[in-house]
Amino acid sequence: MTEEGLSDEDQTQLHQDLDTLWTQIRAEVQKSFGPDFHEGSLRAAVKCILQQEEMDSKWLSLDPGLVPVWRPNRTLLDHNEVLGHMVQACLSQRPLQDGAGDKSEAETASAAEGELKAESEKASKQDSLDVTICRLAAQMREDLLYVQKTVSPCYPEHMNILQTYLLLYHRCFSSRLEQLANAPLDNKGLSCLLHWANHSYPREVVDPELEGKVDTDSLGPLLPTELVQTLQEQYLTFIQECLQRALKFEQELWDKPSKWSSEECSFPQLASDVLQMLVALQKVISVGPEQSQTIPVLLDSFLCRYVEAVEEFVKGNHINVASMLKAQLVCEEQFREFVLNHEIDEQKKLSCLNSLNALRDCGYCSLTSGIRSNLKEYVTGMWTGPWLDGSLPVMDSLLDFVDQKLDCLSDLKPCCAQWLLGRLHRDVALRYFKNLLKTKRRRLNEQVAGANRMTDDVNKMDAFFTKKGSDSGWVSKILLHVAEVLRLQDPDSIQLELVFLVQLCPDLSSPHVCRLLLLKSGLSTDSIRAAKCSVEENRPLGPPTNCSPPFFSHLKVKWIKVKMSQFELNTCGC
Known part of the structure; x- marks a missing residue:
């Protein structure tokens, strides 16, 4: 459609003027990161953008039949696309060349994508993945800080240009990492990508000075959820294989008595190596209810196999079993400290502690037999x-x-x-x-x-x-x-002493009380019954506090002894 009152020649000239204006605006915007950046020129360009947006709004409020073909001009949308290409150029470490503004948008996008692909291939072959990602992150952090201090003042507050740049950098950074993730990765690369996706981003790319000035919660995940899950499964498989190799290597050492020294007994490597693997895994896996159980499940499974291997070795009566067990007890202490000091589901924690208790039992019984x-x-x-x-x-x-x-x-x-x-x-x-x-x-x-x-x-x-x-x-x-209790003869004093004893050690049982009192001559059946009943009445209920660990329960009063006690006490009810 044409605007009433304008000739075809005038319309053509107006359209050309708008193209020229856009070329000038784009040139000034592209200087934002360059040495020839001028604050006043960018302010003027932004003012023109807003004027064009205002004209678009006015035209769009009229009857569609009256709107000229060059409206809406969408200058702000074009401006944001230019910013996107600038961000791609910044993260590819390729500065905009003179005359870049004369290129078409399709050429600019194609060139940027080509640069990104070429650099991704180069990074996977020459640079370490960690160095590549850290460089990108540092560039993003530096550029955003520059935008906040230098570029943002040229834009009105309602445009929130800093947030716009943040979203553009996020998309480009995310795209770069996704390209790297889809290339062949070693285990170090997997760890690096997962650490950035699950823990470091966006904290490491947004300077503390920008806190409260940008909305990082609106960015979304750095990598697609499905891709992160795939990478985590690959890394988890790697950790499981490492744990198996660590245990196998440890078992091979047990079969070489000459390899054991007092230093190796005091500073064994197994627990240290295993816990380093688990800590490394903890640093890269995502945070969540399901993921929080990944490490406890791995550790529980490993400890079960580990204890079985130790017990099997001890059964073989090897000449170095004592030295080996001393080393494993050091490992047991290290594993126990990890289990007790980390947030682990109570059920898994109990399972891990049961395995460690079994390891202690094995070591103790063998070393003190x-x-x-x-x-x-x-x-x-x-x-x-x-x-x-x-x-x-x-x-x-x-x-x-x-x-x-x-x-x-x-x-x-x-x-x-x-x-x-x-x-x-x-x-x-x-x-x-x-x-x-x-x-x-x-x-x-x-x-x-x-x-x-x-x-x-x-x-x-x-x-x-x-x-x-x-x-x-x-x-x-x-x-x-x-x-x-043996020394006292007064029934009431004996009863009071037994009450002190059961409160100190709640696992004092009725058979123990009966057997102990049977040593004393001169006590009536009524006195023994009263003492036994008093012990039961004063036994602590619920979880014991300020009590000793179990003692009497480790000593079983044989059935025949109990029967003898019942016979002698007659109605005592022991």
């Missing part, structure tokens, strides 16, 4: 006359034996030695308590003498293990309460 298997013969003298009068040093002999055997564990790392000695402390105390119960009813003077001897023995045991590094002093408190 020579001690525990001989404890019985050292406590057989309890309740004999020489023991009661102090002439038979049962505890001294036992501790001398333990001290000799502990020499072979002197190279354990302190963190491992502490819990191992603590557990051995508990087991020695259990063996002592078991022999205490395995006797007949004692007369009053024997009870008092036995309590005194027991107090001396417990104090010696506590001093010995505490000096060695045990943190299980709580077992001594339990045994001292037991000694006090």
